[in-house]
Amino acid sequence: MHKRIFLHAAALAVASLSATHSIAQDNTFKIGLILPMTGLLASSGRQIEAAVKLYMAQNGDTVAGKKIQLIIKDDNTLPDVTKRLAQELIVNDKVNVLAGFGITPSAMATAPLATQSKTPMVVMAAATSSITLASPYIVRTSFTLPQASVALADWAPKNGIKKVVTLVSDYGPGIDAEKFFNQRLLLNGGQVMESLRVPLRGPDFAPFLQKVRDIKPDALFVFVPSGAGAAVMKQFLERGMDKAGIKLIGTGDITDDDQLNDMGDGALGVVTSHHYSAAHPSAANKKFVDAFKKANPTMRPNFMAMGGYDGMRVIYEALRISKGQGGGDALLAAMKGQIFESPRGPMYIDAQTRDVVQNIYLRKVEKKDGQLYNVEFDVVKDVKDPGKAQ
Ligand code: VNL
Numbered sequence: 001m002h003k004r005i006f007l008h009a010a011a012l013a014v015a016s017l018s019a020t021h022s023i024a025q026d027n028t029f030k031i032g033l034i035l036p037m038t039g040l041l042a043s044s045g046r047q048i049e050a051a052v053k054l055y056m057a058q059n060g061d062t063v064a065g066k067k068i069q070l071i072i073k074d075d076n077t078l079p080d081v082t083k084r085l086a087q088e089l090i091v092n093d094k095v096n097v098l099a100g101f102g103i104t105p106s107a108m109a110t111a112p113l114a115t116q117s118k119t120p121m122v123v124m125a126a127a128t129s130s131i132t133l134a135s136p137y138i139v140r141t142s143f144t145l146p147q148a149s150v151a152l153a154d155w156a157p158k159n160g161i162k163k164v165v166t167l168v169s170d171y172g173p174g175i176d177a178e179k180f181f182n183q184r185l186l187l188n189g190g191q192v193m194e195s196l197r198v199p200l201r202g203p204d205f206a207p208f209l210q211k212v213r214d215i216k217p218d219a220l221f222v223f224v225p226s227g228a229g230a231a232v233m234k235q236f237l238e239r240g241m242d243k244a245g246i247k248l249i250g251t252g253d254i255t256d257d258d259q260l261n262d263m264g265d266g267a268l269g270v271v272t273s274h275h276y277s278a279a280h281p282s283a284a285n286k287k288f289v290d291a292f293k294k295a296n297p298t299m300r301p302n303f304m305a306m307g308g309y310d311g312m313r314v315i316y317e318a319l320r321i322s323k324g325q326g327g328g329d330a331l332l333a334a335m336k337g338q339i340f341e342s343p344r345g346p347m348y349i350d351a352q353t354r355d356v357v358q359n360i361y362l363r364k365v366e367k368k369d370g371q372l373y374n375v376e377f378d379v380v381k382d383v384k385d386p387g388k389a390q
Contacts, residue, residue, distance in 0.1 A: 032089035039077030048308035055312035082106035128172030129387025145176035153184035170197035177223035229254035257302035288343035
């Protein structure tokens, strides 16, 4: 009996999903922004929300004659909740675009709904390579872990780092980082002594770091999601890993601009590779960082903010190009192939993969005006996601 009621409800939900875009819409254009505003990775939600609001404040809320309405939902960093919220946004609110998605499982859980309802889904944060394969309606404005990891594996052996232990969060992006960093390091004549994985939720780094101390590699490569880096840094320093001659390297997620300045001088000298630094020396970035800080005096924009800001740019521009006509497919078509100068550097949405092509920078933590920053010292230009070629 219960099962029948459930099935009936599910069928109705699917029917209303596909009917959504045939319903005539008024003059509003709705963006359903689903973010982790609470829970494990709430800092990413706060960063993206601030950047999205900044973009709207700077660019107005009317595009192609449509009034933009932003509907923000908090998924508490829980993928089941993300999916339920996406369903409600599509069916009840009849959003034109879905956006946000703090973690890979949230993006993956929502992808089938985007496909069924033909709703473009702009992934502003999550960064596992395969996300864009999960729906033809997904466009990404963040980065991918393979994209960020490879440059560091090229840099390390040339800079005295041959033996490495990797330590990653045990889910999509961590597994991507481990795989692509390790493969490339081996190709470059380096050696992976051990590959360690820690749970995403409630990780205890202590036993892992003890193990790394015993192995005594030249460096420890780390990926943990944005917001979790400070805990790794703290334990790394407390255990005297640096004094034992082990360098800390990783993707820029570990020295994320949101937390970096509070990590203390122990973070000085840490080398990472990533697509965005608040210290990126361009006029466009200076303007972005200044405006962001003015609107949010206690915050410094990190790469999550960057993904949200550029995501809004991609949505606004798609609406402008498609003149507010033609629904989800027209909007998606107008997102593909966008190319522009972002505060992060040149940015391109590859029309084939719907993934971001961008510069990857090598950076070192340094002090500038009494504050810690990721200072860029080298760049690999126009990097496509290496995950798509495999
Ligand atoms: C993910 C990747 C999340 C990188 C992150 O922070 C990050 C993800 C919240 O794909 O889940 O820094």
